[in-house]
Amino acid sequence: MNGNRTAGEGKDKGMSALKILGLAGSARTGSYNRKLLALIIDRLRRQGIDAEVFEFRDTPLPMFDQDEEAASGLPENAKLLKSKILEADAVVLVAPEYNSSVTPLLKNAIDWASRQDPTTGVGNVWRHKVIALASASPGAYGGMRGLIALRPVFQHLDSLVIAEQVSVPKAHEAFEGEGLKDERTSQFLDAMLSRLVEVATIHQRATVGSS
Template sequence: MSKLKVLGICGSRRDESVNMKLLRYAGSMVAAEGHDFEIFYFDDFPLPLFDSDEEAKTGIPENVHRLKQAVREADAIILASPEYNGSITPLLKNAIDWVSRTSARLQVTDEWKGKPVGLCSCSPGAMAGLRGLYHVRDIMVECGGLVISEQVSVGKAFEAFNEDGNLVDERTSGFLKAMISKLLEVSQALKKA
């Protein structure tokens, strides 16, 4: 079994983001299986809002290159995101669009193609961000990502974690573990192929 590199991307930059909590918890599960886990922090590497004219004039911004490289080097991706008005957040959509940019002139390719992706969401509301994940799924599939069927949505997010950042509810934690196991299994199989 090879050691895998898993990249986490969060669809929220809020300081106390519950989705970042969920992503870190997912990362701890990946690490517990003996694999590497890293998060791409948009606070450290903010991305400009995509603008075709600007791209044509100035090319691909440095932080976009960083994100594209991180996705390229990863064996699998975990996306954790809230839903905004029942859909994907602008932060995540912008990042997905930038990574999907292909251009022979700018020498960039779409790093999502063939990349295994696992989805999770978190929300203080009862819908748990579930509706947004279906939009994220559609977009990622359109980009050529291999989105696994299993996904996890955590409702009542402000009460969902203990002080150590672990999910309190064992059943939900079990769903997350199952999602991660499948993601790792698919990534291992692709790495071998």
């Protein structure tokens, strides 16, 4: 990394500032995972990274239905989600676990974004996408088992999920203002984000170099 530059600044010829997209696996008002995602986005922006959230509350996706897809193609919000993932250098997913697995909201979004848009021909946008996973739960495991269930999904989709992940247990008492009470968890989060930025930068450089 170059000395005084922030991670968001273009470093080499042809490279641009990193873009990171955030997705939450819960659209609930007062969601701990949306709160954790907001904290992550804030930390990324402080590094000069162009980070934004795709809010499923504002842009809901219908439950995937292959008959509907065959009749009408992809819904507008699925096309929008695909374009946001496509233009991002990396995606951060912050999701609770439901019954030790992926929430239906998130799995539905992942499935829509994996489908080919017949109008543009754009297929699985998760392919070669750099991804970081995090979770929060009022429970003792912090939603960690949901992240374990997510990894094989992204392996199938040919994504590049970084090894570092963060789970926030006892989420109902884990936040203090906009931050996390537990210093160690906060440091793990910073370490995960540093790694995500590092891998996304290397990946962007390789992609620019090969085009």
